[in-house]
Amino acid sequence: MPKAIGYAAKAADQALEYFEFERRDPTANDVEIDILYCGVCHSDLHQARNEWGGTVFPCVPGHEIVGKVTRVGNQVSKFKVGDTVGVGCMVDSCQSCANCDAGYEQYCDNGFVGTYNGADKHSGGQTFGGYSNRITVTEKFVLKVADNLDLAGVAPLLCAGITTYSPLRHWGVTEGHRVGVVGLGGLGHMAVKIAKAMGAEVVLFTTSPSKIDDGKRLGADHVVISKDAEQMQAWTNQLDFILNTVAAPHDLDAYLSLLRLNGTMTLVGVPAEAHPSPAVYNLIAKRRSLAGSLIGGIAETQEMLDFCAEHNIISDIEMIDIDNINEAYERMLKSDVKYRFVIDMASLKQK
Template identity: 60%
Template sequence: MPTTVLGYAAQSPKDDLAPYRFTRRDLRPDDVAIDILYCGVCHSDLHTARNDWGGTTYPVVPGHEIIGRVVSVGAEVTRFKAGDLVGVGCMVDSCRRCAPCHQGLEQYCEEFPTLTYDGRDRQDQTPTFGGYSQTIVVSDGFVLSIPAGLDPKGAAPLLCAGITTWSPLHHWQVGEGSRVAVVGLGGLGHMALKLAKGLGAEVTLFTRSPGKEDDARRLGADLIVISTDEAQMAAVENQFDLIIDTVPTEHDLNPYVPTLALDGTLVLVGLLGNLVPTLNTVPLIMGRKSVAGSLIGGIAETQAMLDFCGEHGITSDIEVIGIQDINTAYERMLKSDVKYRFVIDMASLRDG
């Protein structure tokens, strides 16, 4: 029999999240049932709950930075057992047969991946509900092992903020001697600093806020450049192999492109939408420079990131909240009033 569980859902774009009961499916042969311990709070949760991007199906239970313990597994599962500490990120399935899926890049599935929430199960077409809940049932191919010794609370945001910034670092082969810059210091930006530094790069933060210098250095930045200061920007022209731009709102990319080195790339991981103002191509042409985009990471890549974080003791800087505070957390997130990621202690669901 399917299991009735408690979670928090939005019933419409204008409704606060509130308690909501729904069912989780019985185990299929390849499924893993997980009791959720912690769930990170992502800007995507807020945007989906409020239908900012359009297309949200209600009710919606957000949450795709999930840490929990396995309670049972299907008959064909061999990689996991009851008691294992595991994670679930932004995807719970994909077509598994297209070219990106065969390359381990399920996030670029040509049939679109099945999202952890506000998606549709590929087998029975039922809606997917996310991690703001007691339990989740996921195919073992989309379950991740959490390394021993890694703080499970701080590990939760690695499942989205971490992999979103790790994937471009990995793809553009950042390592010892690489020169990396990060635009913006928020949930994504602080993970980009930590991961780039962990990989051995020389790391710079671009920011408009002089007051962030001490925090940026603590997180791994070797240099802080105030992006509104023309002299500081001119001083770093032709410097960076990779710029990770984490800013989620419209902003001008033109000041950053000249700071790329020959063959350098500026990769967008925060902005969904049009580039405004128009991008001037002259600096691109004169240095064979590129502007690119990147989306989370595949399952194998995410596991590699988690293993790396386990080896280097890297987790997210977090503020733990109860689920009852989620609506306040959303408002604070809109004001950037968190350092640097909210994580819900899901035991708070028992508090009503």
């Protein structure tokens, strides 16, 4: 079994540190990948610090992976050595339930296998993620990555990109729609870019006046300061769809009232505590809907990558060396990044 090196959390109250472990040799349907870049997602921090519960230590985070194929199993048909590929939030699922059959592996009735901290059916232990030099993944959960984009900027598309693309696609956002995006962080900045590329008129809602110029640079047609009641009132009954990316409890009614008849607000941020319950009348008054969405299936993730390649969309990133991951976590907690950290795996050296 090939040796691997990476960074792991060995306990919830400990900083990530250098870690050596083993990956499996490729089976007939496996693809072995040398990791070039791995994005840093806020869920990595939640898992490493066991803030959601259920973390198995040691935990090697990372589910926004871009790399090069180094070996393939003898039944692999879609990939060859040297191909540029990606791996997102899942590395397996039951592949037999109705949802998996329909291409919705993220909603697997038996639970998908996470890229890290998942139940590894090959080893009997848990999966280890992309804060490492290599990974082995079954072919079905490996994605083709176009070489025309900056590969470091592609890495966050494997989570932030698909998390925002999937609901925009599912709720049929297209030219002529007026779409609200709540929050301008790792998810929100991708939502603005993708919704604009889909042809929508994009309205960004942020609490920070300092983000007005950046919001417009990213593609927002309008930027609304959500703490300003007068600005919010001006958008009442004006929006077809809202993608709410904020991962902190807040007043959902303030945004639901901005939806037109039959409009939907979809939540993709996961707060540690529940949002205040919205007023029922705010929903029934205009037959509005409040919904949620979780990443995307493998086929849809490939569709998203192809869409981003066609429209020259990547994440705005700050590249870091892996030795700086703990500092990056602290900065992420302060929203001190525009808009996603990405680890340059060339900085990972054996110790």
